[in-house]
Amino acid sequence: MVSGRKSCILRAENISKVVEEKGKKFVIFDSVSFEIREGEIVSILGPTGSGKTSILNMVVGLEKPTAGEIFYRGEPLDSEKHIVPLIPQQPISLPWLTVQGNIEVVLEAKGIPLRQRIRTALKYIDLMGLDSFEDTYPRELTLAMRQRLSFARALSVEEELIAMDDPFTTLDSLTAEDLREEFLRLWLEKQLVVKSILLTTTNVEEAVYFSDRVYVLSRRPGRLLDIVDVNMPHPRDKDSKEFADIMDHIYSVLLSL
């Protein structure tokens, strides 16, 4: 199941989230475990309300699990120390900074000197197809372009792991397809410094298309239903029998409850 030699970047062990509202306890998800190794794309697949976003928030340091623990390179995840850039579902940017400024600010937060900041920012602007939009303000961009900015920003800090919270749903299906293809190409051509990707999605095809491994979650409270390895070489043929079989398997797992 686990691809042997490659070292583990992030591991979640039996993490749970319980929230209390007006005296009632709600279990968001319950004892979920997963791991991400170097060079992998891992997705967490589940219906709305399975706690995917909450899990991702824990990985990037916005929330803490009620029980269980997350390890980053073997040590407990410390939100003050470890940076796991996030690409949120809806594009978020600082409206008063230009495209380039929005990227430079996260590089500055990382303590990168000015000249290198500019160089890195321009590099990722180029990679994500935002060239000639450096000086544009986010509000002048289309939704798709703003999401590209989110990608460029997350990639530019050149951490080994990035987290994507269902980043394609906000786009229309054609635009989403373009962005998926483009991102996968950059990934396969090894143009990115990032080593691994954690993706959440509600889209079975997307999960199978991208991932080396899919963690399938149930409806609320989210529980791990299955772990599906996808050992197909990229680029994957969505019309192939193998692809369809894996999708069928995942659907049957999701619908079995």
Place this chain on the structure above:
Amino acid sequence: MSLLAAAGWSFLRMLIAYVLSLLFAVPYGLAAASSKRRERWMIPLIDILQSVPIVTFFPVAILFFVKLGGGGRIGVEMASIFLIFTCQVWNLAFSVYETVKTFPRDLMYLADAYKLPPLTRIRYFYIPAMIPGLVYNSMMSWANGWYFLIASEIFSVGSEEYKLPGLGTEIITNLEKGNIGGLVLTLVVLVSIVLFMQMAIWNSLRKWAKLFEYNYEPIDVYKPHFVEWIEEIAYRLRFEQLFYGTVYGLWTFFRKKWVKIIVKSLLFAFGLYALYGGYEFVIWLISPVPQGISEIFPALGITTLRIFVAYLISLVLVLVPGYWVSKHKEESARVVDIFITSIGVLSSIPASAFFPPIIHIMVRYLGSMEVGTIFIYVTAMVWYIMYNVLLGAVSIPMSLRNLAQVFKIRGGLFVRTIFIPAIFPSLITGSITGWGGAWNASVVAEYMVFSGEVLAVFGIGSFLVRNLTANPKLMMWGAIIMTVYVVLLNRLVWQPLYNLAERRYRRGEW
């Protein structure tokens, strides 16, 4: 006992002035916002009136209202209510105007698509949309009314002086006598009323008003009991049909051609009369031009300097809690609530009521009251800025806070790239109202009487008050020049900053 009666009188006056303010502000704001031609003169007009210091209205109050009442109690009461009205009305009118101007376009399309007639739009679209702005501004209007009560119940021009039973008069009388005990007691009564209103009325109205904000963020829908009672009573009395029936009747009446002609000619006649009055006024002003006008300019300069220093102090006092709020989302909503309650109360206390004793001591030991005056200016402006900035800081969206946390944008970088830009529009709005408050407060900050002794510093405020009795004509010159100066300052400094804030740091699409 007489103190409670005084409180009752003051409250009653405030209430009447407030109701009149609402009745004036809503149609005025609607009228100004609904036609480019009207907007061109109606907005600058209230801009000017709001910049005019309260003492300028004394002659109007006396010449018109006191004389109208034949010099009797009723006339003086009307004059006093008019003075309170001038403290309460302008920001309400601006608020209505802004709501209508910034009314969401997609809702407007909806109204267009269903071809809703104007009155239906006002009733179901504009009036509900006005509520959040009106609630906030009502709170500010009441605070402002209390703050200037000491100048609304006791007023004089030349040798004529009028005073009415009320808390403002109580305060002034106690100050003049140097009666600290009486002063404290009066302030306790005043603060109790203000605190009660804040807790019982404004806080619950603020919570209720969230329902009328145009977004679909989840909130606890809440309606205060007294709003339900008012609705119940209004329903029983068929008030709504009656009210809208009257409005509808008036509306159709005033749209009739012949009525329009009559109204226009009346307005024209009134305009002519006003022109004639203005002419008389100008003649009175320039024949002869009084000595001492040259004193006005250095006085304005030094007052500007004082307000500027007070502004810097206010900024420090505001930005620290603002920064804290922007960093602590979870607890901050509750803390901001406590803050706003305190702001409502603190901004209502006339600083000039408790400062004179302190300043009296200050003058004795420091030989100058400069520091005290600057602090009165701080009390007149800091609350507006604080209110706006805190609300701005608390409404920094979660997504931006998360962005900062995920990418570890902290410290100076956070302040420079997120905190300041995010609160910038509210900071400018707060600063504009704060500076307005300070200009108006100049007449109580720079001149006061304690225990028979006049405490004053050179400045435009003390210039106006001194000349109110000594030389009303010179006072008028001072007031006019000050108003022009303040309006120019607004146009040349604040308006561009406001436009910048709107353009670059506007809320909405983050």
